[in-house]
Amino acid sequence: MNDLLESQYVVCELADEKYALGISDVYEIIKMKKITVIHNSKPFLEGVINLRGKIVPIVNLHKRLEVKNYTPTKSTRVVILKSRGEMVGVIVDKVNQVIRFTDIQAAPETVAGIDGDYFEGLGVTEEGVISILKIDKVLYE
Amino acid sequence: MESIYDNPEMIRAFIDELEEQLQLLEENILELECCGESPDVIQEIFRVAHTLKGSSSAMGFEKMKILTHEMENVLDKIRNHHLKATKPVINVLFQCLDHLRLLKEDFLTDRKDIKTDTSSVLHQLEKIMLGEYQKNENADSKDSEESVQQDKPTKFILDIEQQIQIEQAVHSGYNILVCEVRLEKESLMKSARAYLIMNHLNQIGTVVQVEPDILENGNDLLRDEIYYLLLSQQDGKTIESKVINELTEIESIRVYPFSWDMSKQQSLTAGFIKPEADNNANAKTADIERKVNQTVRVDVERLEKMMDLVGELVIERTRIAQVGSILHERYSSDNTIEELIGISNQVSRVTNELQEIVLKTRMLPIKQLFGRFPRLVRDLAEALNKEVKLIMEGEETELDKTIIEDISDPLIHIIRNAVDHGIESPEERIRLGKPPTGTLHISAYHQENNVILIVQDDGAGIDLDKVKESAVKKQIITAQEAASLTENEIISLIFYSGFSTSSTVNDISGRGVGMDIVKNHVDKLNGIIEVETKKGEGTKFIIKLPLTLAILTGLLVRINDEIYALPMSNVIEIVRKPVEEIETVKGQAITVIRDRILPLVWLHDYFKIPRKKKKKNNFIVVLGVAEKRLGLVVDELVGNQEIVVKPLGSYIGKVNTFSGATILGDGSVACILDVAGVAKMVGSIRASKADEE
Structure with a gap:
């Protein structure tokens, strides 16, 4: 768990819950833009966007984590992640801050009804517990 | 320390050269065969053998060095008129060529383990050197001594x-x-x-x-x-x-x-030794030749990267122009905007030119591919005891490198079929009152943004009744269906996998795997195939391909509120049909365009988006993919424009209906419909519906 403690995390919100993404996986954070739907593709794929000439797929994390679906607001952001050499964007309702956790605990079998395998662990802060997403798992399985 | 033989760049350069030289060798041996001996041709063949000897010995490729060395000896004899290039000699030269090719393949798979046995061909060359062929030939050809x-x-x-x-x-x-x-x-x-x-x-x-x-x-x-x-x-x-x-x-x-x-x-x-300056004309052609040969080998990857960058430039160019015209509308009196539009136009012009040039760097004359056919046809005709005259036209037509590679198999299949099933034996042809030598006509030309390839023979043509019979026997269609098929529909049966009318299977064709491969390849290239055939008069295959796969002209259409791009090479025509002319047969909407029944497709249904309210007139985009035709009903035609094909990426993976995406002038993304995929999806859903019934 030590290397988890050393790294920084981007904290964002999905349906009023806080999640953390490892900063080394985050390529950039952009504002919501027009998403083109790809019909008959993966169920939680929202579509694709044009990121400076590159086609980047966008994943609907709300659907993936089975929380209430998002409605685009002023604070909605797309976090572009770099995973397995490819860029993939995820939609979050809000990006809060970048932090370092002082204590990280192993994730229990289920976290709020979601399979514990989706999480690296739970980061403890003064304001509460934040689940750290295991990006590879969330995006690919 | 790394040996020079293991340097990948050296090896690649060697292989490239090898391929080029072998092609040249083949061309020249063929010319030697058909046009007889001329100092030019012999010299060229000699030069190839010599070059190969040099480079193979530099690569430490012993077997190839020995073979080319022996070839050189024989060719030198021919060059010095100690030996005539007779048929047996030419055949041995062909064998040498084949062995060189095999050696090359071995070299590619494993340089340490060259399996090809060259001893037999070396022995043949030796025999030539000893003059064995010569004696035989002299005995039965009386004019050889004279010449x-x-x-x-x-x-x-x-x-x-x-x-x-x-x-x-x-x-x-x-x-x-x-x-x-x-x-x-x-x-x-x-x-x-x-x-x-x-x-x-x-x-x-x-x-x-x-x-x-x-x-x-x-x-x-x-x-x-x-x-x-x-x-x-x-x-x-x-x-x-x-x-x-x-x-x-x-x-x-x-x-x-x-x-x-x-x-x-x-x-x-x-041709022998370059003449002195007294022959001005010759000196000039030599000059031109030197110019033509001034080339640089470039890694394909670099070209691809360049193509990508130009693609991005093309997109931005369109966007600048769009923003410019919006600004112009908004501030029509502002001079700076006039200037901006001027600059934008200039950028457009330069980008267009740049795009054209970059495209051209990827283009190769189709000669590269056509060059293989004389040998192919010669060998086929020889094996089948047929007489075939090959006429090739438009060898200089240029086509994207990747397309040339991908179209080669289909063309070879069609040519094999034409020689094997199409052209009859000389006796049969005489009986039918045709000249004993069959003609195979292969041509290529540009038409707008497409390349048209035509393979035409004057053989027996496709026997439609036999096709029907065979299709019923192989249970591709039922006897009932067979009775109601139109001529075009019967012809399209030959593209089913497993279909063959040939009762015997031989080395060349008849296994029923040919035509569906042709179809699949052409599909993949966004191409169209048409077949015209007349019993007793011959068959004509027409293949229409896009010039390049990276940038294509696309037709933008609106389906509900989404914009999709269709490759122009798949668009046959656009028609407007009033609602009354759309009928439904067994749950399938159809319409008739110029006596041809066309199934209609609403992508709305497949994408689960609502169809727009019924309008009086429907826009129907008639699409063709390989031999299939279908009508796509769209809500609006947006226009056509150059689109840059971008892959959807491995995260999304393969989506059957889309071949990629492109970025439009306003910066949004539009999916490019893969017409072959759409046709397949429509077919499979229809089939599953039929099963339910």
Whole structure:
């Protein structure tokens, strides 16, 4: 768990819950833009966007984590992640801050009804517990 | 330390060169076969063998070096008219070519383990060297000896002075003789030996010229045969015995009269050694040739990257223009915006040109592909005992490199079929009142942004009844269905996998795997196939392909509120049909366009988006993919524009209905519909519906 403690995390919100993404996986954070739907593709794929000439797929994390679906607001952001050499964007309702956790605990079998395998662990802060997403798992399985 | 042979760049360069040279070799051997021996062709073949020998020995590729070395020996003999390029010799040359190809393949798979056995072909070459083929050939072709004699003078290139010298000698009653001296193989210092002989001959008469020129490349004499052009009052026999008796290390000498013809001199010499400046025209063509050959090898990956960048530029160009015109509308009186639009236009122009040039760098003349066909057709005809004349047109037509690679298999299949099933045997053709030699016509040309490839034979044509019968037997269709098929529909049956009308399976075709491969490949390239056939008169395959796959002209259409791009190469026409003319047959909407029944598709249904309210008129985009046609009902035509194809990426993976995406002028993304995929999806859903019923 030590290397988890050393790294920084981007904290964002999905349906009023806080999640953390490892900063080394985050390529950039952009504002919501027009998403083109790809019909008959993966169920939680929202579509694709044009990121400076590159086609980047966008994943609907709300659907993936089975929380209430998002409605685009002023604070909605797309976090572009770099995973397995490819860029993939995820939609979050809000990006809060970048932090370092002082204590990280192993994730229990289920976290709020979601399979514990989706999480690296739970980061403890003064304001509460934040689940750290295991990006590879969330995006690919 | 890494050995030079393991350097991947060296190996790649070697393989590239090998491929080029082998292609050249094939072309020239074929020309040798069909047009007979000419110094140009022999010289070219010799040069290829020589180049290959050099590079293979540099790569430490021993087997290839030995083979090419032996080829060189034989070719040298042909070049010096000691040997005629007869059919058996040409066949052996073909064998050499095949073996070289095999060696290349071996080299690619594992350089340490070259499996190809070259001993048989080496043995054949040896036999040629020993003159075995020659004897046989001389026995049954009476004019070969004559032509050997006639071709002799090409060895000597005489300048004006020498010509005058000879002319005078003839007048004074001198004999003009060629002394052909063969030195012993083991003899050392051949040039010195040759020089000695020359001195000796000079005592008997006057040596006008020596070939090879021992005076000029003194230390470099590697050949065993030397020719002296001698003016002497003595006759050939006397000279022969004199030389043999008085000089050592000579294997043989032959002296014969030099048949000399002023008029021939110029034309015959042209190909042998480059003529001096007195022939201006020739010098000029040589200049041009040199220019053509000035090329740089570039890694394909770099070209691809360049293409990507230009693609991005094309997108931004469109966006700048769009933003410019919006600003112009908004602030029509502002001069700066006028200027911006001017700049934008200039950028557009430059981008267009750049795009064109980058596209061109990826283009290769289709000759690369067509070059393989003469050999293919020759071998097929030989194996099937048929006579086939191959006519090729439009070899200079340029096409994207990747497309050329991908279309080669389908074309070969079609050609095989044409020669095997299409063109009849000579006896059969005579019986039918056709000329005994069948004609296979292959042509290529550009039409707008497409390349059209046509393969046409004058053979038996496709027997439609037999196709129907066979399709029923193979349970591709039922007998009932067969009865109601139109001619076009019957023809399209040949593209089903497993279909074959041939009752026998042979090496060449008849296994029923050919035509569906053709179809799949053409599908993949966004191409269209049409077949025209007439029983007894022949078959014509027309393949229409896009020029390039990276940037294509797309038709933008709106389906509900989403914009999709269709490759223009798949669009056959756009029609407007009133609602009344759309009928439903067994749950499938159809319409009739020029007597052809067209199934209609609403993508809305497949994408689960609502169809727009019924309008009076429907836009129908008629799409073609390989031999299939279908009508796509769209809500609006947005326009056509150059689109840059971008992959959806491995995260999304393969989506059947889309071949990629593109970025539109407003920066949004539009999916490019894969027409083959749409056709397949429509077909499979219809099939599953039918099953439910």
